[in-house]
Amino acid sequence: MSAAENMPPEMMEPASVMPGEGASWDRGRVGMACLIFGESTFFSVFVVAYLFYLGKSATGPQPSDVLEFPLLATVCLLSSSLTVVWAVKALAAGQSFRAGLGLLLTIMLGGCFIGATAAEWSGLIYGHGLTIETNLFGTTFYSLVGFHAAHVILGLSMLCLVLVGVVMGRLGSEYSERVEILSWYWHFVDAVWIVVLTTVYIVGV
Amino acid sequence: MSASAGTSNSGLGSGAAPAWTRVLHDWVTTVDHKKLGVLYIGCGLLFFVVGGLEAVLMRAQLAMPANDLLEPQEFNRLFTMHGTTMVFLVGMPIITGFGNYLIPLMIGARDMAFPRLNAWGFWMFLFGGLVLYMSYFASMGLYGAGTAPDVGWFAYAPLSGRAFSRGNATDYWVLGILISGFGSISGAINMVATTLTMRCRGMIMGRLPLFVWMMLVVSLLILLVLPVLTAAQVMLLFDRFLGAHFFDTQAGGDAVLWQHFFWFFGHPEVYILVIPGFAYASEIIPVFSRKVIFGYAFMVAATVAIGLVAMGVWAHHMFTVGMGRGLNIWFAVMTMIVGIPTGIKLFNWIATMYGGKIRLQAPMLFCIGFLAQFLVAGLSGILLAGAPLNWQLSDSYFVVAHFHFVLIGGLLFTIFAALYYWFPKVTGRMLSEKLARWHFWLFLIGFHLTFTTMHIPGLLGMPRRVYTYPADRGWEIWNFISSVGVIFQVLGVVFFLVAVGLAFWRPKRAGPDPWDAWTLEWSTSSPPPAYNFLELPEVRSRRPLWDLKHPNDPDWEHE
Numbered sequence: 001m002s003a004a005e006n007m008p009p010e011m012m013e014p015a016s017v018m019p020g021e022g023a024s025w026d027r028g029r030v031g032m033a034c035l036i037f038g039e040s041t042f043f044s045v046f047v048v049a050y051l052f053y054l055g056k057s058a059t060g061p062q063p064s065d066v067l068e069f070p071l072l073a074t075v076c077l078l079s080s081s082l083t084v085v086w087a088v089k090a091l092a093a094g095q096s097f098r099a100g101l102g103l104l105l106t107i108m109l110g111g112c113f114i115g116a117t118a119a120e121w122s123g124l125i126y127g128h129g130l131t132i133e134t135n136l137f138g139t140t141f142y143s144l145v146g147f148h149a150a151h152v153i154l155g156l157s158m159l160c161l162v163l164v165g166v167v168m169g170r171l172g173s174e175y176s177e178r179v180e181i182l183s184w185y186w187h188f189v190d191a192v193w194i195v196v197l198t199t200v201y202i203v204g205v
Numbered sequence: 206m207s208a209s210a211g212t213s214n215s216g217l218g219s220g221a222a223p224a225w226t227r228v229l230h231d232w233v234t235t236v237d238h239k240k241l242g243v244l245y246i247g248c249g250l251l252f253f254v255v256g257g258l259e260a261v262l263m264r265a266q267l268a269m270p271a272n273d274l275l276e277p278q279e280f281n282r283l284f285t286m287h288g289t290t291m292v293f294l295v296g297m298p299i300i301t302g303f304g305n306y307l308i309p310l311m312i313g314a315r316d317m318a319f320p321r322l323n324a325w326g327f328w329m330f331l332f333g334g335l336v337l338y339m340s341y342f343a344s345m346g347l348y349g350a351g352t353a354p355d356v357g358w359f360a361y362a363p364l365s366g367r368a369f370s371r372g373n374a375t376d377y378w379v380l381g382i383l384i385s386g387f388g389s390i391s392g393a394i395n396m397v398a399t400t401l402t403m404r405c406r407g408m409i410m411g412r413l414p415l416f417v418w419m420m421l422v423v424s425l426l427i428l429l430v431l432p433v434l435t436a437a438q439v440m441l442l443f444d445r446f447l448g449a450h451f452f453d454t455q456a457g458g459d460a461v462l463w464q465h466f467f468w469f470f471g472h473p474e475v476y477i478l479v480i481p482g483f484a485y486a487s488e489i490i491p492v493f494s495r496k497v498i499f500g501y502a503f504m505v506a507a508t509v510a511i512g513l514v515a516m517g518v519w520a521h522h523m524f525t526v527g528m529g530r531g532l533n534i535w536f537a538v539m540t541m542i543v544g545i546p547t548g549i550k551l552f553n554w555i556a557t558m559y560g561g562k563i564r565l566q567a568p569m570l571f572c573i574g575f576l577a578q579f580l581v582a583g584l585s586g587i588l589l590a591g592a593p594l595n596w597q598l599s600d601s602y603f604v605v606a607h608f609h610f611v612l613i614g615g616l617l618f619t620i621f622a623a624l625y626y627w628f629p630k631v632t633g634r635m636l637s638e639k640l641a642r643w644h645f646w647l648f649l650i651g652f653h654l655t656f657t658t659m660h661i662p663g664l665l666g667m668p669r670r671v672y673t674y675p676a677d678r679g680w681e682i683w684n685f686i687s688s689v690g691v692i693f694q695v696l697g698v699v700f701f702l703v704a705v706g707l708a709f710w711r712p713k714r715a716g717p718d719p720w721d722a723w724t725l726e727w728s729t730s731s732p733p734p735a736y737n738f739l740e741l742p743e744v745r746s747r748r749p750l751w752d753l754k755h756p757n758d759p760d761w762e763h764e
Contacts, residue, residue: 025401025402026402027318027319027398027399027401027402027403030318030397030398030401030402031318031319031322031394031395031397031398034393034394034397034398034428035394037428037429038390038393038394038428038429038431038432039432041428041429041430041432041433042432042433042435042436043436044433045432045433045436045437045466046436049440049451049462052459052462053457053458053459056457057456057457058456058457132443132447132448132449133447133448133449133450135450135456135457136450136456136457136458138449139443139449139450139451140451143439143440143443143449143451
C-alpha cells in the first residue's frame with residue numbers, strides 16, 4: 001500500500017513549474033487581510049464600549065465640554081493614504097527617489113497626526129483634568145483613541161524602516177508588492193480613524 | 206547521548222556540540238510545520254496531565270461530604286487553573302498542532318504560508334502558559350509565596366477587578382491568556398493563508414479534505430472572536446493597573462459588560478474547540494468504514510453554518526442575569542438552531558458508517574464513542590437552551606456535566622482517535638492496538654461513571670464550584686461515583702502513555718500508509734521528510750490516494 005512509490009510519473013511534476021490552484025492569491029495579501037480582520041474585531045469591542053458608556057459618566061467632564069473636531073489630524077491622516085499609494089506605485093516602477101519622497105511625505109503626515117493627538121491629549125489632561133481615571137468617558141476615550149494612535153505609531157515605524165531601505169538603495173521594485181501589503185495596513189489604520197472619528201467626534205458629542 | 210549530557214557545557218558555536226544540544230537547538234529553532242505541530246501537541250499533552258491532576262484533586266475533595274482535604278481557597282484556585290488550562294493550554298495548542306502538522310500535508314504543500322510566524326505563535330503559546338503557572342510562585346511579587354488565580358476560567362468582572370481580587374494572581378491569568386492568545390491569532394492567520402494559497406495543483410476548494418475545510422472555519426472563528434477576549438482583557442488590565450472604570454460599578458461601569466464580551470468570545474470558543482473534533486472524525490470515520498464521507502458538501506455547509514450561528518448565541522450563558530424577555534427568546538432560539546447543522550453532521554457520520562465495512566480499530570472506537578456522547582452533549586445543550594429550565598440548572602453540576610460531555614465526550618475522544626490515527630504518520634511507529642483497547646474501555650467507563658452520573662446532583666440542585674457539601678442532600682452517592690470514575694480515566698490515560706513509550710522502546714514500523722487511507726498525508730513516508738513531498742502531487746478528486754491505488758476506478762470519474 002505504499003503509494004509514494006506507486007505514484008505514476010504523470011502525476012508528479014517539479015514544484016517550480018507548478019503553481020497551486022490558489023496561487024493567484026498571494027499569501028502575504030491573505031495574511032494581511034486576516035490580520036486586518038482580526039484587528040477590526042479588536043477595535044469593534046472598544047467602539048462598542050465607547051458607545052455603550054456614552055453619557056453614563058458619573059462625573060464630568062462630558063465629551064461635548066472638551067472635545068474639538070480634529071480637522072487637521074483628519075486631513076493629515078486621510079491624505080497620507082494617498083501619498084503611500086503614490087510611493088508604492090513609484091517603487092513598483094523603480095523610481096526610488098519618488099518612492100522615498102512619497103514615503104517621507106506619508107511619514108510626515110502621520111507624524112502630524114500623532115503630534116495633533118499629543119496636543120489634544122495634553123490639553124485634555126492639563127487643561128481639563130481628564131485622565132483615564134476621571135470617569136467612564138476618560139476610560140473609553142483614551143482606550144479607543146489611544147489604541148488607534150498606537151497602531152498609527154506601529155505603522156509609522158514600519159514605514160520608517162521601508163524608507164531607510166529605499167534611501168539606502170536596498171529596497172527596489174522587487175519588494176514593491178511587500179510594501180504594498182504594508183500599505184494595506186496603513187489604509188486600515190486610516191479606515192479605523194474614520195470609525196473613531198464618527199464614533200467619538202460626531203456621534204459622541 | 207546521555208553520557209555527553211552530563212559532561213559537556215560547550216556552546217553551540219563550537220564544532221563538537223554534543224548530540225543532545227544539537228537536538229535541542231534543532232527543536233528550539235525549528236520553523237518546520239511538522240516539528241512545530243509535534244511541539245504544540247506535546248506541550249498540550251503536558252498541560253493536559255497538569256490540568257488532569259488538578260481535576261483529580263478536586264474530585265478527591267468532593268468524593269465525600271464535608272471533606273477537608275482542600276482549603277476553600279485552594280479549591281477555587283484549582284477549578285480556575287483546571288478550566289483555564291484545559292481550554293487555553295490543552296485544547297487550543299492540540300487543535301493548532303494537528304492543524305499545523307496536517308494542513309500542509311493534506312493540501313500537498315511543503316510548509317505553512319508563514320513558517321517563522323508559525324514558530325513565533327508556538328513560543329507565544331508556551332510563554333503564555335508558563336506565565337499563567339508562574340502565578341503559583343510569583344504572584345505576590347517580592348513578598349514570597351505565590352497564589353494561583355481564583356476567579357474562575359471566565360474571570361467575571363467586577364469580581365476580577367482591583368477591588369475584589371487583590372494581589373497579582375488575577376494579572377497572571379490575564380497576561381498568560383492574553384499572550385497565548387496572540388499565538389492563537391497568528392496561528393489562525395497562518396492556517397487561513399496556507400489553505401487559501403498553498404494548495405497543490407488540482408486541489409480546488411471543493412476537493413479539500415473535510416479536515417482542512419473545518420480548520421479553515423475554525424481559524425476564521427478564532428480571528429473573529431479571540432481579539433474580543435484580548436480587548437476585554439486589556440480593559441481589565443487598564444482597570445486593574447491604570448484605574449480605568451470599564452467594569453467599575455462605583456463609577457457607573459456595567460457589571461454585565463464583561464460577561465457579554467467574554468461569552469461573545471467564550472461561546473464560539475466552544476465551537477473553535479469542538480469543530481476540530483468533527484474534523485478528525487470526518488477523516489477517520491470514512492477510512493474505517495471503507496466508504497466515502499456521506500454528504501461532503503453538506504458537511505462543509507453545516508460547518509460554515511455552525512460558525513455563523515455561533516456568533517449569535519453567546520448570552521445563553523447569561524440567562525440568569527436578567528436580560529429581559531426579547532433577548533432571552535433570541536438566544537434560546539438561536540442556540541436551538543445550532544442543533545440543526547450539528548444534527549446534519551451526526552447523521553452524515555452515521556450514514557457514512559451505514560453499510561460500510563467497519564474496522565473497529567482504536568481510532569474508530571474513539572470516534573464511535575464520540576458520536577454517542579456528542580449526541581448526549583447536544584441534547585443536554587438543547588435542554589439548557591430553554592431559558593426557564595436554564596434558570597433552574599444554571600451554575601449547577603448539570604451544566605458541568607454538559608460541557609464535559611462536549612469537551613471530553615466530544616473533543617477529547619476525537620483527540621485520542623486522532624492521536625491513534627496519525628501517530629504512525631508522525632513517528633513511523635504503530636501504537637499497540639491491545640493497549641489502545643484498554644485505554645478506550647477504561648476511559649469510556651471512567652468518563653461515564655464521572656460525567657453521566659454528574660447530571661444527577663446537578664438536577665438535585667448541587668451548585669458548581671462549591672468546595673464541599675453537607676451530607677443530607679442526597680448528593681453523596683453521585684459524587685462518590687463521579688470520583689471513582691476518575692480512577693478509571695487516569696488508568697486509561699496511563700495505558701495511552703505506556704503505549705506511546707512502548708512505541709519508542711519496541712518500535713513496530715508503520716510504513717507510509719498503515720490504514721489504507723485516501724488523503725495526501727499518507728502518500729509520503731512516515732515520518733514525512735522535511736520537505737514533505739519529493740515532487741508536489743496533483744489532485745483530481747477528493748481521494749487522491751484512492752485514485753492512485755485504483756487506476757481502473759478512480760474517483761474523479763464519479764465526482
